[in-house]
Amino acid sequence: MPELAEAAKKTKAWACYDCGKCTATCPIARVGGSYSPRRHVLATNLGQQREIVENNTLFTCLTCSLCDRRCPAQVTYTELVRDLRELSHGHGVEPECPHGGALQSVMRMMAKGGTQQNRMGWLSQDLKTESAKGQVFYWTGCTMYYDAFFPEFQVKTLEGTRSAVRLMNKLGINPVVSPDERCCGHDLLWNGDRKSFELLAEHNVKLVANSGAELLVTSCAECLRTWKVDYEPFFGAKPPRIVHVTEYLAEHLPDLKFDTDRAAGTGPDGDGSRGPVRVTYQDPCRLGRHLGIYFAPRQLLEALPGVELSEMRRSEAAAICCAGGTWSNCDRFAKQIQVERLREARATGAQVLVTACPKCQVHFRCAMKDPNLGGEIEIEMRDVVELVDQAVGQK
Amino acid sequence: MTTGAKRPKRQTAKRTPPKAPPPWDPSIVVFACNWCSYAGADTAGVSRIQHQPHFRMIRVMCSGRIQPGFVLRAFEKGADGVLVSGCHFGDCHYIFGNERAVEQFEKTKEVVKLLGLEEGRLRLEWISAAEGVRFAQVINEFTDQVRTLGPSPWNGKRQQSVGRAAGQRPTTES
Secondary structure, rough: OHHHHHHHHOOOHHHHOOHHHHHHHOOOHHOOOOOHHEEEEEEEEOOOHHHHHHOOOOHHHOOOOEEEEEEEOOOHHHHHHHHHHHHHHHHHOOOOOOOOOOHHHHHHHHHOOOOOOOOOOOOOOOOEOOOOOOOHHHHHHHHOHHHOOHHHHOOOHHHOOOOOOOOHOOOOOOOOOOOOOOOOOOOHEEEEEHHHHHHHHHHHHHHHHHOOOOOOOOOOOOHHHEEEEEEEOOOOOOOOOEEHHHHHHOHHHHOOOOOHHHHHHOOOOOOOOOOOEEEEOOOOOHHHHHHOOOHHHHHHHHHHEEEOOOOOOOOOOOOOOOOOOOOOOOOOOHHHHHHHHHHHHHHHHEEEEEEHHHHHHHHHHHHHHHOOOHHHHHEEEEEHHHHHHHOOOOO | OOOOOOOOOOHHHHOOOOOOOOOOOOOOEEEEEEEOOOHHHEEEEEHHOEOOOOOOEEEEHHHHHHHHHHHHHHOEEEEEEOEEEOOOOOOOOOHHHHHHHHHHHHHHHHHHHHHOOOOOHHEEEEEEOOOOOHHHHHHHHHHHHHHHHHOOOOOOOOOOOOOOOOOOOOEOOO
């Protein structure tokens, strides 16, 4: 199979010496799933396309990249699984989406275009933005869709988005927030639908290029990965600099004036509780292992007055992912991973679980709704940017 | 004549002035629950109640099954309108399935609004098994509503049907 040989070459799968560390590391395999990255690598090397396409376990992978880290032969399994998914997509294999494919449909409709989305409804009066041209482009991502789609989990991912714009305003910048923004195509690409991804990529790259922005800031870890890595072939002569909002704020840390009385006095709920608030940080897989951004969010959290960061047992490069990467792999094993991770967060004694990706929030909040575990795994969830915004206060 | 009738020559077609584009008929997907709405459609059929035939019906066991994914997929595949129907409140065969349907429908509506699709393309109706007349009426109303909205942006026919004569309404037997 020429495609498989190509994929093996690209991802260095041929270097695999069958040690099985990937399978031993895999969060899915560790909680009892029969999933084996090694088997896919082996099948790729042997050119067994049928084994890969018909086995139908490809979409179990979280693409969290933990195995890539541990692989002694430096096989990039995450890239390999994406190539294999593209191959299967050509054979009509689609992931079994727990949401009935609703989000995939939404993304494909955006890829085809033709309507004017109403995606600016979240912008409140106090936020100042430009709609077409500007130096800085704020890439919102699809948080408004998540908030509309998951009302039962009280998902408030838009709060992080609003906070990011508010903070940029406080730094004297009115970012471009475009009504013509479309999904970045991350999930479609990772589900194997490269055609739709390319449509989205072309549209989005053009949109940002036309805005004349030199800097693109985003709050979503997945959008960041897509922009930084996967959009590269689509960029024209002068691509913008692409940073995550935590990196951006960390760069401007000296300019942020924290309201010390307010931040130290009250908890992030505003419930009036005294003393520092202990938080713990969940590394999103896209931000951490995929792009190596571990420091910026921690730097922000440590700079906040009245906030104490305590790390989970497995953090930074060893962090466990929220187990729902591409809207394609939610099952009982994913649930088990989420529950374990939430227990780990609770064990730090933290009151707030902070993250830097809206999807982590959606998935952990969903896991918290478990009727049998009750309050055992419940923990407040916020975005890093929300905490920074709170600490800056009205100043 | 043993070779059969000859085909008439196409000269006549040449003489007529260029025709207006053919009237456009929407493609509508109707989700109906097994116990009430589907039976309501049956009632309309056996009573020979006239209504517009531009919909495909998908039967599900309960309207509570109709999750956003179904409706959004219909739109993605080019449906111009989607009608979700079920039993009246209190009549659900599964006691509270239609209450779930409302929850799912509200979510779907939010997403459809965000996508920038006209709200009129999506509708929720309760139709009981006895309401054949009502079924026909809802279908007629909805079909007309969607027809005035025009083809959905994801309908492949959009390009050909621009400039169509709006408001034409062919009636056929159900």
